[in-house]
Amino acid sequence: MRASNLTEVINLFDPKKSLAGKEKLAICFVERPHGPLNMMGKYLQQSGTEPVKILFTGHRGSGKSTELNQLVLNLHDQFFIVKFSIIDTLDCFDLNYIDIVLISALKLIERAIEDKVKIDKGILKNIFEWLYYDITEERIIELSEEAGLSANVNALVLKLEGKMSKESFTRKIMREKITPRFSELVDKINLAITEIKEKTSREILIIIEDIDKSNLDIAKDLFFLHGESLLSINSKIIYTFPVSLRYSNDFPQVVKTFNKHFVLPNVTVFDRQGIKDITGNKMLKSVILKRMDESLITEEAIEEAIRLSGGLMVELITIIRDASLFTQASIIDAASVHMAANEIRNDYRVMLREDQYQMLAKINVDKDKKVINHEIVQQLLHNLSLLEYRNDDSWADVHPIVKPLLKAWA
Secondary structure, three states: OOEOOHHHHHHHOOOOOOOOOHHHHHHHOOOOOOOOHHHHHHHHHHOOOOOOEEEEEOOOOOOHHHHHHHHHHHHOOOEEEEEEEHHHHOEOOEOOHHHHHHHHHHHHHHHHHHOOOOOOHHHHHHHHHHHHHHHOOOOOOOOOOOOOHHHHHHHHHHHHHHHHHHOHHHHHHHHHHHHHHHHHHHHHHHHHHHHHHHHHOOEEEEEEEOHHHOOHHHHHHHHHHOHHHHOOOOOEEEEEOOHHHHHOOOHHHHHHHOOEEEEOOOOOOEOOOOOEOHHHHHHHHHHHHOOEOHHHEOHHHHHHHHHHHOOOHHHHHHHHHHHHHHOOOOOEOHHHHHHHHHHHHHHHHHHOOHHHHHHHHHHHHOOOOOOOOOHHHHHHHHHOOEEEEEOOOEEEEEOOOOHHHHHHHO
16 A cells, blocks of 8 residues: 555555545544544434534545545444535535435435335335426436336436536526425435434434535525525535635524534644644654655655645645656655645646735734634635644644745735
8 A cells, every 4th residue: 555666656645536445544544633533423423313414624635535534434333324525416616405405315315225225115106206207307217117116216316416417407407396395305305314214223424525615605505595404304414614614704603503513624734833733743744654655755855745735635645746756866855845836836826816915924924823704814715825723723824835925925
């Protein structure tokens, strides 16, 4: 599993892939300081039969997917778990509450059929006929008596998922059809949930990833305007959401609507006074060396990669991967790390606006590093030029890769 040469580093340090699977997690997962993983698991276990709804956030690329994969591994014997990504099933930039409840229902049924859960035929037939005859505009699958009810349901579910992920027209039609009949959808999914819980003797946990990739307006529509609708599914659910929503005026009401919220902070590399955080640095070094042989990278390169990442997991992984491409030797050195960081810096260079530079400059000299409720701050958190940390309380600092741009701007 550990890279023994730079070619393997390129493959093992893939910023697009979270750690998944029992073997990879066992070898590469590193528990982070101030992480909410254990608390989330404990809360779910102690909530009994209550269909609690959890909100989970952190910066894009902070490692939420890996944490959730580890959570699934920790709890898979205790819950019937359905985990999916909005990116794989819908469009995170064209998303509403109907989409989420419907796709949750489809994914639950798909998983139950896949696991050969013996759902009552009357319930399965009722769901199938409602979707096939009442909701879809066209006969999108050919019915097969020979295949049987479960096979027809599964074929319909997969076809609907495919059309909803690719066709805005299909999403529009489904919303128009379901909106006046939303309570019917909820009743049907809750009937299925009751049946699956009874047949598996386990509580159901649905985990919905990548809603945090949506913009703030969509997040407000989902969690503020339609939060009650997202509570209507009678199972435990973890919803991811954009970190910028935490600093909007609507968030206090959102918190009151949902049962609990958890934040995955970035790993602290330096505290707000600029003092090196030994625990955070040690954890990030472990992340690197669990994936590659220590002989492939200098100690200085490790320290610089950690410093420049700002404790943002996706940035650390990207820097190491790109440094392995830039190096002219058979080892990653500090110079190649700096070249990799500069590539990332160039992306920020073309992205940041004048008003955003002004806000970053203000935060950069603030000793307390407090995160304020401001539209531009929300934008900076979303585009990752401002990174949030949590020790005893929350604070934020300018991304280390962005700081040289501030000097040039000033």
